[in-house]
Amino acid sequence: MNDRLSTLRLFVRAARVGNFSSAGRELGLSQPSASRLIAGLEEDVGATLFSRTTRAVTLTHAGAMYLMRVEAILAALDEADHEARGTGELRGSLRVGTSSSFVLREIIPRLPAFLKEHATLKIELVSNDRHQDLVTEGIDVAFRFGPLPDSSAMARKIIQLPRILIASPTYLQERGMPTTPSDLAHHSVIIGPAHPSPTFSFRKDGRLISVRVDSQLTITINEGATASAVAGLGIAASSENSARAELRAGKLVRVLPDWDFGSMEVNALFASGKTIKPAARAFADFLLKELRPPRREQARFSGPPESVSVRPNQ
Numbered sequence: 001m002n003d004r005l006s007t008l009r010l011f012v013r014a015a016r017v018g019n020f021s022s023a024g025r026e027l028g029l030s031q032p033s034a035s036r037l038i039a040g041l042e043e044d045v046g047a048t049l050f051s052r053t054t055r056a057v058t059l060t061h062a063g064a065m066y067l068m069r070v071e072a073i074l075a076a077l078d079e080a081d082h083e084a085r086g087t088g089e090l091r092g093s094l095r096v097g098t099s100s101s102f103v104l105r106e107i108i109p110r111l112p113a114f115l116k117e118h119a120t121l122k123i124e125l126v127s128n129d130r131h132q133d134l135v136t137e138g139i140d141v142a143f144r145f146g147p148l149p150d151s152s153a154m155a156r157k158i159i160q161l162p163r164i165l166i167a168s169p170t171y172l173q174e175r176g177m178p179t180t181p182s183d184l185a186h187h188s189v190i191i192g193p194a195h196p197s198p199t200f201s202f203r204k205d206g207r208l209i210s211v212r213v214d215s216q217l218t219i220t221i222n223e224g225a226t227a228s229a230v231a232g233l234g235i236a237a238s239s240e241n242s243a244r245a246e247l248r249a250g251k252l253v254r255v256l257p258d259w260d261f262g263s264m265e266v267n268a269l270f271a272s273g274k275t276i277k278p279a280a281r282a283f284a285d286f287l288l289k290e291l292r293p294p295r296r297e298q299a300r301f302s303g304p305p306e307s308v309s310v311r312p313n314q
Contacts, residue, residue: 007037008070015067018056075275082278090118094279096125097132097142101222101242110290121279129221134271141280142269158266159291161239165255171232181209188234189213192225195237202259239264
């Protein structure tokens with residue numbers, strides 16, 4: 001492994017994992033060999049690409065700029081190789097950015113089928129509840145919820161998910177079941193990522209009703225909002241998919257199911273100006289097919305199950 005292209009792939013992996021040994025191991029190299037190749041690359045480029053400490057290596061400013069250009073070149077090369085093979089086989093690596101809830105509930109359960117079909121592809125899931133920077137973090141495809149801010153990213157709509165209100169049977173037994181949006185003003189409402197504003201708006205029969213809610217608990221991760229609702233801490237906003245298992249198990253029930261609480265778009269984002277990796281395009285296609293249910297199955301969850309006894313607000 002002594003050609004420039006292999007060294008560039010090593011450079012990209014070292015930049016992402018922050019370690020020459022780990023990057024070299026992925027490519028069948030010893031740590032000394034990996035360090036020597038990176039040093040040779042820096043000499044050829046004429047710039048220091050990494051700052052080295054005893055614990056980790058980090059990109060310099062020049063290294064970060066070099067990384068963005070190199071990744072674009074490698075992605076374009078992957079695209080050319082993919083078209084030339086003409087077999088549909090995906091190779092190399094795919095870096096996917098998304099929220100913790102989406103990766104746990106929607107992506108990971110579907111990964112076995114995708115990876116079985118593409119056995120030579122490596123996937124790296126970057127999961128957190130903030131928006132990853134597609135360029136600086138080297139994200140090939142990101143899945144985002146809600147309205148998209150102005151950006152240069154290219155977007156593809158995957159699915160539209162109804163936004164719902166959820167609460168535990170225990171909470172509703174103690175506090176009562178809201179029958180109109182105005183009742184929410186007398187409840188504990190958990191503020192989470194699915195609806196970060198304290199003003200909730202609903203539509204029904206052509207009417208628009210907005211109510212400002214009181215919140216004792218605010219949480220920044222959607223899984224936390226769902227868990228808080230299960231624990232009986234209040235009523236939480238959620239996308240339908242983020243609470244599907246708990247609703248089916250009876251741990252949560254729908255609140256105000258007859259009122260339209262809006263919806264959330266899920267979009268696949270690709271960095272503008274970069275060639276879209278074949279694997280990124282294929283993964284977005286795969287999730288689009290998996291997540292869009294047949295029309296006959298698009299019924300929403302209705303109210304609480306018969307076994308749950310709740311009293312309406314007085």
